[in-house]
Amino acid sequence: MREYGTKVVAGVTPGKAGETVDGVPVYDSCFEAVDATGANASIVFVPAPYAKDAAIEAIEAGVELLVIITERIPFHDCLDIMPYARSRGCRVIGPNCPGVISPGKAKAGIMPNHIFKPGDVGVISRSGTLTYEIVNAITEAGFGQSTCIGIGGDPVIGTSMPEALELLAKDRQTKRIVVVGEIGGTTEEETAKRARRIRKRVYAYIAGRTAPPGRRMGHAGAIISRGLGTAETKIKAFEAAGVPVAGYPVEIATLLGSD
Amino acid sequence: MKFYEYKAHEIFRKYGIRVPRGVLATRPEEIVDPPFPCVVKAQVLVGGRGKAGGIKFARTLEEARENARSILGMSIGPYTVRQVYLQEMLDIDQELYLSITIDRSARAPLLMASVQGGVDIESVPENRIFRMHIPPLVGVQPYLLRALAKALALPEEIATQVSDIAGKAYALFRGEDAELVEINPLAVLKDGRVMAGDAKLIIDDNAEYRHPEYADLPQDRTPLEEDPEKVNQAFEILLKANPSVILLNIFGGITKADTVALGVKEALEEMHVNVPVVARIKGVNEGRAREILAGIGHPADTVEEAAEIAVKASTGGA
Numbered sequence: 001m002r003e004y005g006t007k008v009v010a011g012v013t014p015g016k017a018g019e020t021v022d023g024v025p026v027y028d029s030c031f032e033a034v035d036a037t038g039a040n041a042s043i044v045f046v047p048a049p050y051a052k053d054a055a056i057e058a059i060e061a062g063v064e065l066l067v068i069i070t071e072r073i074p075f076h077d078c079l080d081i082m083p084y085a086r087s088r089g090c091r092v093i094g095p096n097c098p099g100v101i102s103p104g105k106a107k108a109g110i111m112p113n114h115i116f117k118p119g120d121v122g123v124i125s126r127s128g129t130l131t132y133e134i135v136n137a138i139t140e141a142g143f144g145q146s147t148c149i150g151i152g153g154d155p156v157i158g159t160s161m162p163e164a165l166e167l168l169a170k171d172r173q174t175k176r177i178v179v180v181g182e183i184g185g186t187t188e189e190e191t192a193k194r195a196r197r198i199r200k201r202v203y204a205y206i207a208g209r210t211a212p213p214g215r216r217m218g219h220a221g222a223i224i225s226r227g228l229g230t231a232e233t234k235i236k237a238f239e240a241a242g243v244p245v246a247g248y249p250v251e252i253a254t255l256l257g258s259d
Numbered sequence: 260m261k262f263y264e265y266k267a268h269e270i271f272r273k274y275g276i277r278v279p280r281g282v283l284a285t286r287p288e289e290i291v292d293p294p295f296p297c298v299v300k301a302q303v304l305v306g307g308r309g310k311a312g313g314i315k316f317a318r319t320l321e322e323a324r325e326n327a328r329s330i331l332g333m334s335i336g337p338y339t340v341r342q343v344y345l346q347e348m349l350d351i352d353q354e355l356y357l358s359i360t361i362d363r364s365a366r367a368p369l370l371m372a373s374v375q376g377g378v379d380i381e382s383v384p385e386n387r388i389f390r391m392h393i394p395p396l397v398g399v400q401p402y403l404l405r406a407l408a409k410a411l412a413l414p415e416e417i418a419t420q421v422s423d424i425a426g427k428a429y430a431l432f433r434g435e436d437a438e439l440v441e442i443n444p445l446a447v448l449k450d451g452r453v454m455a456g457d458a459k460l461i462i463d464d465n466a467e468y469r470h471p472e473y474a475d476l477p478q479d480r481t482p483l484e485e486d487p488e489k490v491n492q493a494f495e496i497l498l499k500a501n502p503s504v505i506l507l508n509i510f511g512g513i514t515k516a517d518t519v520a521l522g523v524k525e526a527l528e529e530m531h532v533n534v535p536v537v538a539r540i541k542g543v544n545e546g547r548a549r550e551i552l553a554g555i556g557h558p559a560d561t562v563e564e565a566a567e568i569a570v571k572a573s574t575g576g577a
Contacts, residue, residue: 049468074466075361076436079395082366087396112511112542132510132541133562155438156366185363218441218459219380220360220371223388250563 001043004107009037012054030054030061041065043099043108051095052077059090066158067108068094078156085158092158098128098150102173109150111135119144121256122168124161125180126153126187130207133249134180141253146173153182161191169198176201176259178252179243183208186228192237203255204238205246206231260462260473263302265344267460274431276424276442277454281346287324287331294347295319299326302342303335311335316348349456354444355411356380357425359393359432367392368432370403370425374411376444399429420453421445436466490522494530504535504573508562511542520548527555535572539565 002008002022010033011021017028027033030042042058044051044066051070058066059081066085073095085092093100099109104118111128115136121143125131131150138145149164151157159167161179168174177200181188188206195202209231227233235245246252262270268278280294283302301313308314313335317323323345333340356376362369372389373380389410393399404422413421424445432440439461446456462470497505509519519540527536536556540548552558557572559565 048465072465074436074463074469075438076433076463076466079361079366079368083394083396129510136510136541155361155363160364160366187364190364217360217461218358218439219356219443220358220369220439220441222381223371224360224362224369226385248563250561 001107001109004101004113005104006106006108009033009039030057030063034061034063039063041067041108044068044070044095046070048072048074052081055081055092056084059085059088064090065108066090066092067097067099068092068152068158069097069099069110070094071096073154075154075156078154082156082158093149094152094154094158096154097152097157098131100147100149101145102147103145111148111150115139116148117144118146120146120173120175122146122171122174122177123148123180124164124168124177125150126161126182127180127207130180130205130249134178134205134252137250137253138178138256141257143253143256146171146175155185161187162194165191165194165198165202169200174200176203176256178202178256179204179238180249181206181234183211183231183234184229186225188234189228189237192234192241192243195238195243196241201259202238202241202243203246203252204235204243205249205252206234206238207249209235260464260467260476261304262460262462262473262476263304263342263344264300264458265302265342266476267458268344268455270435270460271431271455271458274427274434276427276431276458277452278458279347279349279454279456281344283342283344284327285331285342287327290320290324290327290345293317293320293323293345295323296348297323297345298348299323299330300344300346301330301333301335301340302344303338303340305336305338308335313340317345349446349454350449351444351446351456352449353447354456355421355447355453356383356388356443357421357428357445358439358441358443359425359428359437360439360441362392365392367395368429369393370399370407370429372407372411372421372425372445374413380443393429398433399426416451417447417453424453424455431460435460436463436469437461438463490519490526491530494526494532498530498532498534502534504537504569505532506565506569507536507538507540507556508565509540509542511540515544516540516542516548517544517551520551524551524555535569537565537569537572 011026012030012033016026019026042063044054046054051073098111101107103116117139168177238245244255265283271278282293284290296318299315301308315326317326327343330343354377356373358371370391375383408418428440441459442455444456446454538552538556539559549558557568
């Protein structure tokens with residue numbers, strides 16, 4: 001992240017105050033770290049059982065942006081973290097995500113630097129590896145990215161796909177937006193609806209076209225999804241909204257090139 | 260984590276939700292004093308056990324043991340029945356529906372209920388299903404139960420019990436890290452009591468560490484989920500499927516591609532894998548990874564290239 005220009009000013013590990021890692025001072029708590037450095041964003045790597053504690057501590061210490069990389073956090077913990085963050089005016093990205101990057105400017109995440117290039121394509125993705133795949137293809141095709149947001153694939157996330165779309169729609173550097181979805185849930189269908197209302201061109205790819213139907217979540221799952229949530233319904237929703245859908249990941253670059 | 264019916268009932272009971280009386284048996288001789296009349300039910304983690312003959316009625320001890328004997332050892336889907344649950348038969352007047360699950364779109368728990376419960380719940384029109392999100396920071400508040408009671412329009416003595424169960428179901432949902440708490444039917448008995456006729460419970464796998472009490476229960480997991488880290492085991496599992504070619508595709512973020520490649524190399528050598536392996540590994544030090552794999556498999560740069568090589572290899576072309 002520092003290599004990328006992000007000002008990493010502090011680390012927090014309880015009991016390790018006074019140490020330094022690569023020249024970055026370590027503090028016992030987020031409060032002390034924010035007090036000493038004025039940090040306004042925090043990135044959480046701590047293991048799942050301690051992630052909720054770390055997240056709430058960072059929110060209480062006053063950070064405005066919280067990126068949670070940790071995977072396998074019980075979603076009941078996220079049910080507490082997300083509305084609490086919102087009530088304190090803190091934007092959360094993740095969990096279970098690669099983070100967020102504005103190529104050439106800053107990165108709060110774990111994505112590989114070398115595949116990114118500054119440009120005007122915004123990318124929103126539920127999946128880590130697929131993001132890399134598609135970003136790589138975009139860069140190789142000669143385009144670049146404004147901001148890439150890995151929103152994470154968990155049931156309860158801080159910034160949803162439609163919200164991320166709104167954010168990029170408002171961003172001046174972003175001219176076109178690529179949405180990378182997956183089967184399950186109805187967030188892509190909702191994003192497609194939102195895509196109709198924004199002026200920028202949106203492109204989509206949906207992973208899992210050939211996947212067998214997922215496990216049943218009782219009758220409740222069926223009642224909530226109302227037949228939506230499959231690759232087919234998502235692709236249809238995007239196409240109905242005038243969003244071109246790529247057949248395979250790198251085809252996104254071809255679609256960008258043909259417009 | 261899914262639960263056998265009897266176990267789910269046990270947990271519902273713990274939260275004060277009334278469920279039918281029942282006893283568990285693994286052998287017919289163990290059955291001595293079941294509630295009569297009773298339903299003998301196969302304990303499996305899949306649906307469709309009624310159709311498979313895994314649910315039978317009994318009025319006498321003879322019948323109960325006889326039915327248990329025929330159900331135990333039966334195959335239902337991928338499972339062999341090892342346990343039967345003998346459950347009191349309910350004198351049901353009306354079947355309601357109640358569930359709490361996570362609504363991903365709203366990122367909040369969703370309470371759903373209907374006076375038209377039972378097996379056809381999925382075809383009940385949307386406007387006949389009450390749904391309201393539960394704000395997770397404060398939980399079920401009285402307004403929610405008032406709205407529920409109004410929507411279901413049940414007689415007061417029934418509505419009070421349904422509200423009580425809804426509150427307890429939410430306590431269970433939160434307390435047990437559940438993804439789904441579903442009561443279908445929520446049975447209104449002829450004697451006026453309301454009880455969970457059936458109890459479905461799914462717990463978030465990520466929260467297993469908070470529930471060591473369930474660690475010994477049999478799980479319906481695929482082998483891949485058991486231990487995703489170990490390359491060796493992954494290959495072992497793959498090889499069991501008798502593949503004609505193995506395609507490995509990794510696009511790592513901070514993952515060191517060369518470390519992965521070394522792991523793959525070791526696994527391949529150790530396990531004497533004799534099918535072609537096509538590997539496309541990107542990430543930190545991907546050049547080194549390519550070198551490491553060059554001697555043993557077919558390295559590829561892109562996923563498309565890897566897929567083409569794999570198809571060729573599987574049809575004997577490479």
